[in-house]
Amino acid sequence: MSDPRLIRDLLRHQSDFMAYLMAMVRDLDAAEEIFQNAAVVVMQYADGSGVEPVRDFRAWAKEIVRRQALHYLRAKGRAARFAPTEPELLEQIDRAFDEDNTDSVERQRELEALKDCASRLPETSRRMVAMRYEVRASFDDIASAVGRTAAAVQRSLSRTRRLLHDCVQSKMAHPRGMSR
Amino acid sequence: MNLTDPTNENSAEPPNRELDSLITRHLDGGLNAAEQQHLAERLAASPAARRTLAAYLRLEGATIRLASAGQLAKPGMQHDPATAAEAVPGGLLVAARPELRRSRSMRRAAMAVAGGLLAAAVVGLLVTGLPRNEPRREGELDLLASRWMKLQREQQRDQSGTDAETADAAADGDDPASAAAPPPRWLVAALADEASNTASPDES
Numbered sequence: 001m002s003d004p005r006l007i008r009d010l011l012r013h014q015s016d017f018m019a020y021l022m023a024m025v026r027d028l029d030a031a032e033e034i035f036q037n038a039a040v041v042v043m044q045y046a047d048g049s050g051v052e053p054v055r056d057f058r059a060w061a062k063e064i065v066r067r068q069a070l071h072y073l074r075a076k077g078r079a080a081r082f083a084p085t086e087p088e089l090l091e092q093i094d095r096a097f098d099e100d101n102t103d104s105v106e107r108q109r110e111l112e113a114l115k116d117c118a119s120r121l122p123e124t125s126r127r128m129v130a131m132r133y134e135v136r137a138s139f140d141d142i143a144s145a146v147g148r149t150a151a152a153v154q155r156s157l158s159r160t161r162r163l164l165h166d167c168v169q170s171k172m173a174h175p176r177g178m179s180r
Numbered sequence: 181m182n183l184t185d186p187t188n189e190n191s192a193e194p195p196n197r198e199l200d201s202l203i204t205r206h207l208d209g210g211l212n213a214a215e216q217q218h219l220a221e222r223l224a225a226s227p228a229a230r231r232t233l234a235a236y237l238r239l240e241g242a243t244i245r246l247a248s249a250g251q252l253a254k255p256g257m258q259h260d261p262a263t264a265a266e267a268v269p270g271g272l273l274v275a276a277r278p279e280l281r282r283s284r285s286m287r288r289a290a291m292a293v294a295g296g297l298l299a300a301a302v303v304g305l306l307v308t309g310l311p312r313n314e315p316r317r318e319g320e321l322d323l324l325a326s327r328w329m330k331l332q333r334e335q336q337r338d339q340s341g342t343d344a345e346t347a348d349a350a351a352d353g354d355d356p357a358s359a360a361a362p363p364p365r366w367l368v369a370a371l372a373d374e375a376s377n378t379a380s381p382d383e384s
Contacts, residue, residue, distance in 0.1 A: 016241050022237075023206070026206070028244075088221075092223035092233070096233040096234045107242070126253065129252055158204040162201070162204050168239060
């Protein structure tokens with residue numbers, strides 16, 4: 001008998017797994033493709049007869065996502081958009097993900113904080129972030145749009161991440177400053 | 181008050197931010213092999229460093245989530261028309277991105293999303309005649325997920341009999357999983373809505 005709860009749980013964790021995949025492959029389109037492949041595996045499991053109940057969904061699904069990512073990395077090889085991630089770094093990304101036990105309430109608070117922090121970004125920075133994540137534009141395309149070099153865009157986006165991280169962490173540490 | 185302008189290459193940065201810099205540059209694909217090794221060593225040696233990486237991963241996930249909801253750009257900002265989201269019955273959204281049609285598996289994905297839209301329209305009429313922000317009950321989302329799975333099974337059955345590309349894919353050694361379809365965005369949007377409207381900490 002099919003169990004839609006597994007699919008539902010997977011989709012609830014989608015952004016969590018997408019971030020994990022981004023750290024592995026550093027390509028949003030690739031991360032989405034891998035996540036979709038993992039969703040199919042979960043769906044097939046959920047669709048099977050006499051399936052064992054999943055005790056720790058996040059750990060169980062993460063292993064499926066990880067295997068799909070490794071399969072993708074092996075299949076793509078040098079054709080991938082970015083240089084391969086070193087195996088030692090993949091291992092540490094995995095470890096950091098496994099050790100993170102931040103609950104959904106805190107994640108929701110971080111999301112609210114990020115909304116506020118993103119609204120405070122300078123217009124050009126916000127535009128670059130939006131192009132990168134909403135439009136999935138390449139660094140070259142963003143560079144053309146904002147009149148900078150691709151390398152400058154890459155550096156600027158990395159700095160923007162740090163600013164947003166600091167801003168969110170500051171708001172989490174001082175919740176009174178959070179706007180609702 | 182606005183955040184410091186990160187596009188200013190000359191703006192000062194605290195000196196102890198090497199770890200942050202390595203992590204953010206990695207996420208943007210800017211680290212070479214030696215720098216990746218260095219980052220891996222720092223992470224292996226320090227639980228605090230791994231917590232920092234985990235915080236950046238949560239930030240990445242939250243950014244992706246905001247982007248999926250179209251909440252990163254200001255209203256009225258110009259976007260590439262090819263990426264504009266199309267509204268479907270029930271107020272749920274699906275993106276019509278040309279990249280999804282690049283590869284064989286992505287073409288199948290686009291077909292499935294189209295099928296998902298059809299299912300969303302039907303299920304939307306049957307189940308979700310609710311305003312977009314009104315919380316949905318759990319059973320309704322289970323029904324949505326169930327309908328989607330049924331649709332996928334039907335599509336896979338249809339494709340196995342008629343789609344010559346399936347045989348091509350097998351001959352090419354494609355991963356079988358890539359021949360199937362992605363979860364439609366209307367379902368993701370519904371679940372995201374529900375997650376926002378309920379505070380049940382069911383994540384581990």
